[in-house]
Amino acid sequence: MKERVVIVGGGIMGLATAYHLARLGAENVTVLERRFAGYGATFRTGTGIRESFGDETNIWMMRESIKMWKALEEELGHPTEYRQTGYMFLLHTEEEMESFRRNVSLQNSLSVPSRIISPEEAKEIVPPLNIEDVLGAAYNPEDGKANPFLVLQGYKKASLKMGVKIHEYSPVEGIVERGGKRVVKTPRGEFEADILINAAGGWSKLIDRMVAVPSHVEPYKHQAIKTEALERGQINPMVVSFKHGGAYLTQDIADGGVIGGVALAEGPTFDMNPTLEYAIEVSRHFTWLIPALKYVHIVRQWAGFYATTPDKNPVIGEVAPGYYIISGFSGHGFMMSPMATKSLAELIVEGGTSAPLDFYDPHRFERGEFREAAIQMG
Ligand SMILES: Cc1cc2nc3c(=O)[nH]c(=O)nc-3n(C[C@H](O)[C@H](O)[C@H](O)COP(=O)(O)OP(=O)(O)OC[C@H]3O[C@@H](n4cnc5c(N)ncnc54)[C@H](O)[C@@H]3O)c2cc1C
Structure with missing residues (x-):
């Protein structure tokens, strides 16, 4: 494919x-990034x-993505620290139990091996967990985590090797x-585009505005923390509790430090400053769930954007001729x-994809269509 593709956002x-x-044969691909790749x-x-979603399309997308995650390190020739250490949704009420039983049953029907476990089993998997108010948990051992710094570097290196200009x-x-x-x-010159792709995350609406099309993506500030290094293997899965602030936390593969956050969102806003209020909230909920964290220091706190649509599902596809x-x-x-990203590339180069991209149609909101909201958390 000879068309000039310009992607906004690295x-x-x-x-x-x-x-x-580039893998599908596009020969002229340029990525323009405001700061450094990964900055957003x-x-x-x-x-x-995780593939533990509550609707068929997101489960399908994540089941296929997990197949790709497993192969990614070898494919990119770069470490990713991808590990299948599981997700564990703690359930504190009968309503939560009922709703996650339904999710697990849907997930099982799509070959996802999630199951409902007892509080005691949850504690066997995560020994320092406080199960005082836990009725059960939804656990999927196939979910996991990876290192975003390594993964992005891997894509960057592999793209450069194939001639992508960044x-x-x-x-x-x-x-x-x-x-x-x-x-x-840009201040560094002009770039002609036969195909233009808006991959600007929380800043997407500014690019939509430049192309003069309606935008449905707003930036919401979410924060996260990382603690000092800890003995590995205590909190392997991502532990999630909607009752306790929408908390999610796990141990980092590299140094065992706990990484995670709570669902305290602000916005829409372009403010990316971390707050003391958040540090207090996250400490309160994390030390309830894992009391031993009372003795552990937070060494980093940061904020970033959840780029959010009205139904919390992404927009993927063509918005106007040549503009995706x-x-x-x-x-x-x-x-x-x-x-x-693979399905968007297929759509552009091959004119179609096996992925259910209709679900993520950027025009659905203009037609008044809202999908079932995807389960939210980090
Ligand atoms: C606290 C927090 C926790 C999260 N936890 C998870 C998690 O556990 N699992 C998960 O899957 N997701 C998680 N997410 C969400 C995930 O980080 C994002 O969905 C994902 O990184 C979005 O990638 P992106 O490339 O669309 O956006 P970004 O990474 O934001 O990239 C957009 C890029 O566009 C650039 N840009 C913007 N405007 C311009 C311009 N005018 N010109 C050039 N470049 C421009 C920006 O500088 C930025 O680098 C989390 C997000 C946050 C904030």
Whole structure:
């Protein structure tokens, strides 16, 4: 494919889309990144990867993505620290038990090996867990985590090797039409685009505005923390509790430090400053769930955006002739990046894909269609 493809945004969506386009034979792919690759939500994720969703399409996308996660390290020739250490949703009420029984049954029907476990089994899997108010848990051993820094570097290296051009510190400041083509303006020069892809995450609506199309993606501030290094193997799965602040936490593969957050969102906003209020909230909920964390220091706290659509599902596809978007992944873009980016690349190069992209149609909101909201958390 000879068309000039310009991708706005050097996060996981921009770089992995560039990688898949190049693999499918696109010869002229350029990524423009405002700061450095990974600067946005990608380097701020909570690392979680799960197929434990509550609806068929997201389970399908994640089941296929997990197949790709397993092969990614070898494919990119770069470490990813991907591990299948599971997700454990703690259930504290009969309503939660009922709702997760339904999720597990749907997941099982789609070959996902999740199951409901007792509080005692949950404690066997996570020994320091407080099970005082736990009625049960939904556990899927196939879920897991990976290191976003390594994964992004892997895509970057592999894309460069295939001839993708990546321009960092090149903010897109305007998009104009000239001679029937879009021209993308940056302080480092102009780039003509036959195909333009908006992969600008929380900033997507600014790019939509430059192309003069309606936008359905808003930035919401979410924060996360990492603790000092700890003995590995105590909290292997991602432990989630909606009752306790929407908390999610796990131990990092590299140094055993606990990484995670709570669901305290602010927005829409472009503010990315961490807050003391959040540090207090996260400490309160984490030390309830894992009391031993009372003796552990937080060494990093950061904020980033959940790029959020009205139904919390992404927008993937063509918005206007030659203008595509891949954005709005809320708290699950890192995990879904393999299949989401591959299917967009297939759509562009081959004109179709086996992935159910209709579900993520960017025009659905204009038609008044809202999907079932995807389960939210880091
Ligand atoms: C605290 C937190 C925890 C999370 N935890 C998880 C998790 O556990 N699992 C998971 O799957 N997901 C998680 N997520 C979500 C995940 O990080 C995102 O869905 C994913 O990284 C989105 O990738 P992206 O490439 O779309 O966006 P981004 O990584 O934000 O990339 C967009 C890029 O576009 C660039 N850009 C913006 N405007 C311009 C412009 N005008 N010109 C050029 N470049 C521009 C930005 O600088 C940025 O680098 C979390 C997010 C946050 C904030």
